[in-house]
Amino acid sequence: MGKWEKNVRTVVPYVPGEQPKRRDIIKLNTNENPYPPSPKVTEALAQMNIDGLRKYPDPAAERLVSAIASLHGLPNEQVFVGVGSDDVLAMAFLTFFNGDKPILFPDITYSFYDVWADVFRIPYECQPLDASFQIVKEDYDKENGGVVFPNPNAPTGALLPLDAVEDIIAHNQDVVVIVDEAYIDFGGITAAGLIDKYENLLVVRTFSKSRSLAGMRIGYALGSRKLIKYLSDVKYSFNSYTMNEAALVLGEAAALDRAYFEETRARIIATRERAKKEFAALGFSFADSQANFLFVTHESRPAAELFAALKEAGIYVRYFKKPRIDNYLRITIGTDEEMEELYRFLREYLLQI
Amino acid sequence: MGKWEKNVRTVVPYVPGEQPKRRDIIKLNTNENPYPPSPKVTEALAQMNIDGLRKYPDPAAERLVSAIASLHGLPNEQVFVGVGSDDVLAMAFLTFFNGDKPILFPDITYSFYDVWADVFRIPYECQPLDASFQIVKEDYDKENGGVVFPNPNAPTGALLPLDAVEDIIAHNQDVVVIVDEAYIDFGGITAAGLIDKYENLLVVRTFSKSRSLAGMRIGYALGSRKLIKYLSDVKYSFNSYTMNEAALVLGEAAALDRAYFEETRARIIATRERAKKEFAALGFSFADSQANFLFVTHESRPAAELFAALKEAGIYVRYFKKPRIDNYLRITIGTDEEMEELYRFLREYLLQI
Numbered sequence: 001m002g003k004w005e006k007n008v009r010t011v012v013p014y015v016p017g018e019q020p021k022r023r024d025i026i027k028l029n030t031n032e033n034p035y036p037p038s039p040k041v042t043e044a045l046a047q048m049n050i051d052g053l054r055k056y057p058d059p060a061a062e063r064l065v066s067a068i069a070s071l072h073g074l075p076n077e078q079v080f081v082g083v084g085s086d087d088v089l090a091m092a093f094l095t096f097f098n099g100d101k102p103i104l105f106p107d108i109t110y111s112f113y114d115v116w117a118d119v120f121r122i123p124y125e126c127q128p129l130d131a132s133f134q135i136v137k138e139d140y141d142k143e144n145g146g147v148v149f150p151n152p153n154a155p156t157g158a159l160l161p162l163d164a165v166e167d168i169i170a171h172n173q174d175v176v177v178i179v180d181e182a183y184i185d186f187g188g189i190t191a192a193g194l195i196d197k198y199e200n201l202l203v204v205r206t207f208s209k210s211r212s213l214a215g216m217r218i219g220y221a222l223g224s225r226k227l228i229k230y231l232s233d234v235k236y237s238f239n240s241y242t243m244n245e246a247a248l249v250l251g252e253a254a255a256l257d258r259a260y261f262e263e264t265r266a267r268i269i270a271t272r273e274r275a276k277k278e279f280a281a282l283g284f285s286f287a288d289s290q291a292n293f294l295f296v297t298h299e300s301r302p303a304a305e306l307f308a309a310l311k312e313a314g315i316y317v318r319y320f321k322k323p324r325i326d327n328y329l330r331i332t333i334g335t336d337e338e339m340e341e342l343y344r345f346l347r348e349y350l351l352q353i
Numbered sequence: 354m355g356k357w358e359k360n361v362r363t364v365v366p367y368v369p370g371e372q373p374k375r376r377d378i379i380k381l382n383t384n385e386n387p388y389p390p391s392p393k394v395t396e397a398l399a400q401m402n403i404d405g406l407r408k409y410p411d412p413a414a415e416r417l418v419s420a421i422a423s424l425h426g427l428p429n430e431q432v433f434v435g436v437g438s439d440d441v442l443a444m445a446f447l448t449f450f451n452g453d454k455p456i457l458f459p460d461i462t463y464s465f466y467d468v469w470a471d472v473f474r475i476p477y478e479c480q481p482l483d484a485s486f487q488i489v490k491e492d493y494d495k496e497n498g499g500v501v502f503p504n505p506n507a508p509t510g511a512l513l514p515l516d517a518v519e520d521i522i523a524h525n526q527d528v529v530v531i532v533d534e535a536y537i538d539f540g541g542i543t544a545a546g547l548i549d550k551y552e553n554l555l556v557v558r559t560f561s562k563s564r565s566l567a568g569m570r571i572g573y574a575l576g577s578r579k580l581i582k583y584l585s586d587v588k589y590s591f592n593s594y595t596m597n598e599a600a601l602v603l604g605e606a607a608a609l610d611r612a613y614f615e616e617t618r619a620r621i622i623a624t625r626e627r628a629k630k631e632f633a634a635l636g637f638s639f640a641d642s643q644a645n646f647l648f649v650t651h652e653s654r655p656a657a658e659l660f661a662a663l664k665e666a667g668i669y670v671r672y673f674k675k676p677r678i679d680n681y682l683r684i685t686i687g688t689d690e691e692m693e694e695l696y697r698f699l700r701e702y703l704l705q706i
Contacts (some may be wrong), residue, residue, distance in 0.1 A: 002579075003527040004553040007452035007498055013586040014593055019411055027408070036404035045403060051389035053568035053603070055380070056561070058372055083436060086592040094472075099360035115590045119447075145360055174356040200357040208409070215406035215598035226355075233366040237468045239439040240367055245568035246599035250406070 028332040029316040033212040038260040044253035057245045067255035085206035085219030095234040096176035097122045101145035141171045150180040155330040157289025159188040185210035187290025199224040218251045381685040382669040386565040391613040397606035420608035438559035438572030448587040449529035450475045454498035494524045503533040508683040510642025512541040538563035540643025552577040571604045625686045
């Protein structure tokens with residue numbers, strides 16, 4: 001080991017879900033949207049000013065920010081954009097979780113929260129979900145340095161009703177509360193309506209799921225002007241130009257096509273509701289997901305075995321080898337055709353002894 | 354002030370150079386390339402798989418990394434990519450400047466270094482440039498937590514010869530040394546040839562200047578496998594998917610078109626050399642820039658006055674209201690036509706009493 005290594009920040013690196021290069025697989029492992037982006041995105045790309053790429057993009061990302069602001073009926077000053085919700089959340093952790101007391105989040109949750117806490121040296125305490133994988137709101141009613149949770153939760157898919165979300169916020173007005181709504185478009189009521197009531201509430205969203213743009217890396221946050229200003233100041237100190245021109249142009253087009261958004265999310269929700277019946281009939285149980293995935297466990301077959309068998313058959317799902325959830329699979333809702341193939345495989349496989 | 358604000362990280366936000374929305378101006382204020390991206394970039398964009406944007410991009414950014422690696426004759430494991438060199442540098446500060454001793458950089462230099470040091474709570478000490486704005490290499494021969502400097506330096510444009518760069522590295526083998534080569538393609542010899550000799554040397558580059566892709570936000574670093582692994586681990590902990598699909602595709606196309614790169618940088622260098630003669634004739638003095646800008650001061654007219662007059666005339670240049678350099682203007686090298694208009698204006702303006 002070189003002497004220079006003594007000053008190096010070492011971390012346990014996050015391992016992203018596999019992005020296999022094979023094209024013939026059914027990819028239900030990273031909660032991507034099974035439908036392509038809006039046709040308006042294609043049009044916007046064709047019209048992009050390529051000569052203009054020699055210049056820096058607009059650091060305020062105004063085209064994109066305005067489109068998002070109009071979606072939510074908010075002024076631009078209440079919208080922050082970043083390179084996927086991971087960038088938005090990382091900046092929010094860095095900006096808002098800067099105290100000495102531990103921040104609180106669920107024990108079973110988005111796997112980046114503890115990674116960011118570690119990298120930024122933020123103390124944290126996990127609050128266990130109950131036996132049916134629900135967040136216990138009273139667990140967040142204690143001294144802390146901040147609160148963050150996804151709603152619907154990942155990877156369980158379970159939704160916390162808006163009154164319970166508000167209860168957590170109301171009990172935590174001395175810290176920043178982040179509600180990570182990556183999946184809210186697939187069910188449930190957003191907490192965005194509460195940002196004018198609670199100055200300390202940050203609601204985080206993404207274009208990666210419901211807007212079919214995971215490949216473009218667009219996330220955003222909604223909050224009070226004060227909160228957004230603090231976040232922007234840190235972001236400008238970090239990298240003034242995070243959103244490239246293509247993300248600005250395609251993101252704007254996707255945000256403005258509400259009809260396509262409504263149509264595709266309705267299709268995914270319908271497929272998910274059918275999937276619940278199919279999985280129940282196949283002997284699986286699961287929390288009542290309001291997201292674009294199901295988090296399932298089988299009555300007799302171990303998840304690790306099913307994961308391997310599915311992969312062998314060219315169907316990729318997600319398996320987390322972690323306490324409490326190592327007998328579960330997270331299965332993204334695909335197209336109806338993809339799901340039919342999955343059911344067909346499972347029916348046949350589960351009949352074998 | 355809300356009680357929740359006590360945990361907020363507050364910073365003095367960096368103010369990026371103006372990106373005016375008017376189209377009729379001559380924009381010489383942010384060191385962009387005056388020439389459009391390679392025609393291969395246009396072709397690559399037209400062939401982009403838009404349906405595929407529903408999926409996450411390759412977290413390893415392999416297409417882009419391979420293209421950059423082949424440019425430098427290095428294996429992929431010695432290349433790290435990020436959202437502009439600002440992202441690469443910020444990640445490098447976070448990863449490598451994690452000790453208690455102050456890091457060292459010049460007093461007149463890229464204005465983000467002290468901003469990152471502040472946001473990450475890294476102690477630092479500035480080393481003054483000499484009276485002719487040159488880095489004094491002996492100043493870096495003292496105990497420190499790391500070293501970073503641009504070469505050519507910004508905003509002076511002055512180049513440190515490779516033997517002096519190596520001298521600084523050789524005297525600092527117990528810390529990480531970052532050589533920020535944003536402008537090296539416009540003159541001077543890269544330190545990239547030294548990375549196999551010094552395991553602790555990180556060389557940072559960008560597509561924003563010499564590759565006409567500021568709008569796409571692509572930066573990269575070259576270093577030993579060990580250094581790149583440390584950097585990647587922190588990056589994956591922060592945001593696994595920083596490079597969107599468009600950046601991967603267009604960046605690859607730009608990297609592979611060496612002929613266009615050589616042609617456009619030769620034109621910029623030729624224009625810069627003519628500019629040196631013109632500015633000298635107009636009564637300006639400046640360090641011998643090897644970058645795509647000149648950093649000039651006039652024998653009789655204050656920089657602030659010239660800045661305002663140029664802006665009034667629709668010619669944007671950069672003025673830093675900072676100690677030692679508040680009588681200087683940083684002027685990006687534009688096309689020959691743009692530069693002619695600048696000279697014409699200055700000739701006329703400087704004749705007025």
